[in-house]
Amino acid sequence: MSALTTKSMEVNAISSSPTQRMKIGDFLLRRLEEAGVRHLFGVPGDYNLALLQQLVDTGTLKWIGTCNELNASYAADGYARLNGLGALLVTNGVGALSAINGVAGSYSEHVPVICISGSIPLRSIDRGLGMHHTMADGTFDHFLGAYARVTAAQTRLTPRNAATEIDRLILTAWREKLPVYLELPSDIAYLDIEVPAGPLVLTEPPSDAERLRSCIAAIAARLSAARSPAILVDADADRFGVASDLMKLAEKMQAPVAAINAAKGVIDETFSHYLGIYAGKASEPNVREAIETSDCLFSIGYRPIEVTTGDFTASLPADTIHGRGYSVDIGDDNYQAVTLKEVVRGVIDAVPQVTNRAPRGAAAAIAGTHADGSTKLTQVAYWQAIQGYLRPGDVLYVDNGTSFVLLGLKLPPNCTFVGSINWGSIGYSVGALLGALTAAPNRRHLLFIGDGSFQVSAQELSTILRHDHKPVIFLINNGGYTIERGYLGKTEAYNDVANWAYSDLPKVLCPDTSARSFIVKTSNDLQSALSTPNDTMIFVESIMDAHDAPAVVTRSSNKGAELDYGPRGPQYRDNLQLRPVI
Ligand SMILES: Cc1ncc(C[n+]2csc(CCOP(=O)(O)OP(=O)(O)O)c2C)c(N)n1
Numbered sequence: 001m002s003a004l005t006t007k008s009m010e011v012n013a014i015s016s017s018p019t020q021r022m023k024i025g026d027f028l029l030r031r032l033e034e035a036g037v038r039h040l041f042g043v044p045g046d047y048n049l050a051l052l053q054q055l056v057d058t059g060t061l062k063w064i065g066t067c068n069e070l071n072a073s074y075a076a077d078g079y080a081r082l083n084g085l086g087a088l089l090v091t092n093g094v095g096a097l098s099a100i101n102g103v104a105g106s107y108s109e110h111v112p113v114i115c116i117s118g119s120i121p122l123r124s125i126d127r128g129l130g131m132h133h134t135m136a137d138g139t140f141d142h143f144l145g146a147y148a149r150v151t152a153a154q155t156r157l158t159p160r161n162a163a164t165e166i167d168r169l170i171l172t173a174w175r176e177k178l179p180v181y182l183e184l185p186s187d188i189a190y191l192d193i194e195v196p197a198g199p200l201v202l203t204e205p206p207s208d209a210e211r212l213r214s215c216i217a218a219i220a221a222r223l224s225a226a227r228s229p230a231i232l233v234d235a236d237a238d239r240f241g242v243a244s245d246l247m248k249l250a251e252k253m254q255a256p257v258a259a260i261n262a263a264k265g266v267i268d269e270t271f272s273h274y275l276g277i278y279a280g281k282a283s284e285p286n287v288r289e290a291i292e293t294s295d296c297l298f299s300i301g302y303r304p305i306e307v308t309t310g311d312f313t314a315s316l317p318a319d320t321i322h323g324r325g326y327s328v329d330i331g332d333d334n335y336q337a338v339t340l341k342e343v344v345r346g347v348i349d350a351v352p353q354v355t356n357r358a359p360r361g362a363a364a365a366i367a368g369t370h371a372d373g374s375t376k377l378t379q380v381a382y383w384q385a386i387q388g389y390l391r392p393g394d395v396l397y398v399d400n401g402t403s404f405v406l407l408g409l410k411l412p413p414n415c416t417f418v419g420s421i422n423w424g425s426i427g428y429s430v431g432a433l434l435g436a437l438t439a440a441p442n443r444r445h446l447l448f449i450g451d452g453s454f455q456v457s458a459q460e461l462s463t464i465l466r467h468d469h470k471p472v473i474f475l476i477n478n479g480g481y482t483i484e485r486g487y488l489g490k491t492e493a494y495n496d497v498a499n500w501a502y503s504d505l506p507k508v509l510c511p512d513t514s515a516r517s518f519i520v521k522t523s524n525d526l527q528s529a530l531s532t533p534n535d536t537m538i539f540v541e542s543i544m545d546a547h548d549a550p551a552v553v554t555r556s557s558n559k560g561a562e563l564d565y566g567p568r569g570p571q572y573r574d575n576l577q578l579r580p581v582i
């Protein structure tokens with residue numbers, strides 16, 4: 001392509017709609033706001049301060065400074081889960097690479113996050129000037145390259161491309177439900193360019209009318225003819241906003257719905273057609289039967305991995321209909337250019353109302369407590385008490401570890417579950433808590449985390465306190481990485497962590513705090529912590545034995561060790577692995 005052709009394409013890109021002149025940084029902030037982003041998480045650095053000053057001067061977004069960029073990436077992810085889109089601002093290299101774990105997690109979990117890196121001035125790139133926060137080798141593409149592996153789109157803004165690239169990246173994140181990465185060279189934030197005058201409208205690409213009609217007809221024909229139709233949802237049912245439509249479809253078809261772990265809480269667990277979690281052989285028998293023997297299973301966004309399939313024991317019927325964000329697989333047919341929402345709505349209209357199929361009961365919730373309240377707190381008694389504490393509308397966070405037991409509790413109506421089941425980076429939940437608290441400050445937020453995971457991102461408690469949020473934090477202090485002891489190293493020191501005065505932390509991180517802290521050693525202690533009103537932050541540190549692990553967790557860790565280390569691995573050695581207490 002000649003230089004001339006390239007130039008004319010750039011000029012044409014925004015020529016047909018009304019334009020105005022605006023500073024690049026101001027335009028970026030304006031577009032974020034138009035896309036529904038009201039807060040920006042991150043850490044300042046010289047390369048991004050110009051944009052931060054524009055944020056202050058324009059009063060567009062609210063800045064939520066975090067202790068580090070990893071936590072900012074987790075916060076933007078948690079924010080996006082409740083808000084539909086989130087954003088963070090980092091500085092070149094050092095900040096961008098601190099955030100990359102969290103941004104990759106957003107990719108794995110299908111969460112739309114916009115990562116903005118204030119980067120090296122174009123002046124230095126043009127002249128090849130060595131700069132700080134680079135490899136000092138006169139090249140500047142390393143971090144764009146790194147992010148190319150973990151985002152759906154990446155770009156370095158220039159005065160020529162900013163007007164179109166900003167829109168392309170925001171729209172890509174929103175449409176694909178994936179993160180994007182955008183470098184804003186520090187010397188162009190204050191330059192005026194010509195930008196569209198109208199607002200950015202977030203719309204899905206319209207379906208191809210014929211493909212949509214045929215796809216709906218094919219699904220409806222299969223569902224209508226089926227004797228035992230069923231629906232299985234993964235996280236995309238939430239990300240693409242079809243959960244309530246799927247419940248309408250289930251209602252109309254009188255068909256059961258199950259979720260995989262990664263979609264915990266996406267379907268209201270009190271819904272009469274909700275069955276429970278499907279994870280192959282690890283599921284309740286009624287869930288397994290309904291899914292595996294269905295003569296028409298409609299799955300949404302199914303992305304099986306070992307921890308969501310009972311170690312690959314999940315077995316969906318061969319003729320399962322696979323619905324995804326923008327395509328559907330039915331037998332030999334693959335439908336492109338269809339949007340999930342239009343497909344599901346069309347199917348609801350096309351299937352007949354069924355009246356003669358009895359709803360199948362949901363799996364039983366965790367049994368009631370009968371432990372002696374004055375004896376040492378156990379995991380069993382702990383989770384029984386937590387089950388009773390959950391309320392409609394709660395936002396629940398789970399980190400990696402024995403806290404995974406939360407996945408087995410029955411959630412009241414309208415709860416939101418925030419977890420990172422596919423990516424599983426410990427510490428995620430503390431940053432995500434900050435983000436989701438920022439997006440939905442009026443809901444009750446409950447965090448369930450172990451001591452090991454907490455130690456990764458604990459500083460962010462200070463930001464949560466600084467903004468006067470009032471979550472309840474349930475921390476299990478069991479001296480280390482108990483879930484890992486079920487893989488290997490039951491008593492090895494590598495699975496120990498230092499003992500912190502966890503319950504003192506709110507005071508340390510925010511001296512004027514009115515947070516209430518509890519050190520819980522018995523069920524009675526736990527009950528008194530649970531009866532505290534939610535008008536301040538409540539920090540509940542529960543002391544439990546390092547070898548007290550729910551069987552569901554140890555069994556899964558033991559299986560994981562077989563998969564990870566193979567038949568010649570060390571896991572079979574005497575007493576090297578924490579095993580379930582039968
Ligand atoms: C970033 C990261 N590093 C390491 C791991 C491996 N890992 C998974 S769970 C876990 C231990 C969690 O321990 P804790 O939070 O104390 O939970 P417990 O099982 O003791 O309740 C570790 C180290 C991980 N998932 N993510």
Ligand SMILES: [Mg+2]
Binds near residue numbers: 477481
């Ligand atoms: Mg622990």
